[in-house]
Amino acid sequence: METSGKKRKVGAEKARLRKEKALQADAANCLKLTEIFCIQKKQPKHNKNKKTRLQEESLRPPPSQEAGQATPPQPTTQNEQPLVSDRPLQPFDFDFPKRQFGQQYRSFQSSWFKEFPWLSYDQSCDRVTCFICAKQNKASSLQVARNKEQTFITEGFYNWKKALLRFIEYQNSNCHRVAFEQEVTIPATCRNVLDMCNEATKMKIEGRRYLIKIIECLQFLGRQGIPIQGNTEDQSNFIQLLRLRAQDNPFISKWLNCESETDRPKKEEKYTSHDIQNEIFEIMAHNVIRDIVQDIRAQSGFYSIISDEYTDITNKEQLTFCLRWVDKSLEAHEDFLGFYNIPNISSETIASVIKDALVRLQLSLTDCRGQCNDGASNMLGQKTGVAKRIQETQPKAHPTHCHAHSLSLSVKDATTRIKLLSDTMDTAREIATLIKYSPKREHLLGEIKQKIEGEDSTTGGILKVCPTRWTAASAEF
Numbered sequence: 001m002e003t004s005g006k007k008r009k010v011g012a013e014k015a016r017l018r019k020e021k022a023l024q025a026d027a028a029n030c031l032k033l034t035e036i037f038c039i040q041k042k043q044p045k046h047n048k049n050k051k052t053r054l055q056e057e058s059l060r061p062p063p064s065q066e067a068g069q070a071t072p073p074q075p076t077t078q079n080e081q082p083l084v085s086d087r088p089l090q091p092f093d094f095d096f097p098k099r100q101f102g103q104q105y106r107s108f109q110s111s112w113f114k115e116f117p118w119l120s121y122d123q124s125c126d127r128v129t130c131f132i133c134a135k136q137n138k139a140s141s142l143q144v145a146r147n148k149e150q151t152f153i154t155e156g157f158y159n160w161k162k163a164l165l166r167f168i169e170y171q172n173s174n175c176h177r178v179a180f181e182q183e184v185t186i187p188a189t190c191r192n193v194l195d196m197c198n199e200a201t202k203m204k205i206e207g208r209r210y211l212i213k214i215i216e217c218l219q220f221l222g223r224q225g226i227p228i229q230g231n232t233e234d235q236s237n238f239i240q241l242l243r244l245r246a247q248d249n250p251f252i253s254k255w256l257n258c259e260s261e262t263d264r265p266k267k268e269e270k271y272t273s274h275d276i277q278n279e280i281f282e283i284m285a286h287n288v289i290r291d292i293v294q295d296i297r298a299q300s301g302f303y304s305i306i307s308d309e310y311t312d313i314t315n316k317e318q319l320t321f322c323l324r325w326v327d328k329s330l331e332a333h334e335d336f337l338g339f340y341n342i343p344n345i346s347s348e349t350i351a352s353v354i355k356d357a358l359v360r361l362q363l364s365l366t367d368c369r370g371q372c373n374d375g376a377s378n379m380l381g382q383k384t385g386v387a388k389r390i391q392e393t394q395p396k397a398h399p400t401h402c403h404a405h406s407l408s409l410s411v412k413d414a415t416t417r418i419k420l421l422s423d424t425m426d427t428a429r430e431i432a433t434l435i436k437y438s439p440k441r442e443h444l445l446g447e448i449k450q451k452i453e454g455e456d457s458t459t460g461g462i463l464k465v466c467p468t469r470w471t472a473a474s475a476e477f
Helices: 002-037 050-059 133-137 151-155 160-171 174-189 191-226 235-248 252-258 274-300 347-360 386-394 405-418 419-436 437-454 470-476
Strands: 098-099 104-107 119-122 127-130 305-313 317-326 332-341 368-373 398-401
Touching: 002 398, 104 160, 119 133, 119 160, 127 133, 127 151, 133 151, 160 174, 160 470, 191 235, 191 252, 191 274, 191 368, 235 252, 235 332, 274 317, 305 347, 317 347, 332 347, 368 386, 386 398, 398 405, 419 437
Parallel strands: 305 368, 368 398
Antiparallel strands: 098 104, 119 127, 305 317, 317 332
16 A cells, blocks of 8 residues: 555656646747747726726627527638738737626636737637647648647637636647747747858858869969978968968958858868878879870870889889870970889889889870880890880880980090099099088189179089089089
8 A cells, every 4th residue: 555655646746747847848938939929018008987888898799698608709710711910919908808608707818918928819809819820820831730729720719718728738739839849949940941051052162262272372382392381380381372362362361260260160171281282282193194194195196105213312212204205296295294112123013013104094005115214234134124024015115225324324434434534523523622611712712703704794603513413514514
């Protein structure tokens, strides 16, 4: 018995809590509706004399003959829906007519407007409807609602004896809750889809304009060989060039500075991160290579290979790959296509890398008519060199020792074997070392040169010459 009594108490407590939560939710809904509809404060009624009240009572319809039933109002058919305006009709100053219910006369109370802001009163037939439900029903938004009660939607409610009870019941009904979500909750929490699409389109257009400026800045820095980064990201050449262009393009400054917190894009959305910069450079490089390959196919169709392996500053082996071709006007072109990392400098590895590069460029090795490289054994070896391996696939790819490399080796050998030239080169090297390693002597040499030739002198100073590549700087002498 005690256990069942405790269960009943727990069940009653849970029911009480559920009822309190429902009342709190109803109160919150009423506050929202009050703010939306902007209900005016009730004005004090004007005092009426007894004669006026008697005249108004005489104009009222006669009470029903049967006790306990209200005066039958003018019926509203199902097709005749009440007029839906922008806000509910709530006449606070109206003298509401009384109806007979049994031995008592009852009328609508204006205080119910504050307690149930969704009520809309029709003065012509003394009835109330739910403004929200009637509006949503007219918009065909209550198709998913269950148990629609036409009394509060189209016909009108007038039983003032049970008004409060019926109002609370209807306020908690599924139909009213669906209408409330459609009218209040969804517009308050969800934005207009059209506005969101327009805003997204505007942001997309601005982002594309900004991305074009980013690409132009990166293209300029890459074309001029200027480093992208600096000591810090903010002081990098790329960011400083963007800020310089922002003086003529205010939208660039707005995008970079992000004046409002709500419009602040992420670093990736600014297109200024290192990964995005590298990706843009990679896309531009691919476009350049595609244009070169397209020109080779359209103008000539045949080409020669220029390749050389070397060790970079990070002590990694790389292969330089170029193509030489002649256009229809018989003008020769030499286009650099990239560096390729190689694990070793064996002829087999270099030959496979060259063939793989041609496959990636969609160029057939059968159109190759020559190959140029240095005279190293792994490149021009008679049995297993790179040239020999390529000729096994395409016999018409005739190998050639690079003429510039041959000239450099010839000059070096001549200056070493001829005593006069060897002494001259040694003397020039000693003079350059004497002058270049002393700022004082170089300044004195400049003063002497200015006195002899004048201020309009165009000749250069003393240069330190590389013993294997000094022919490349012959124009400086």
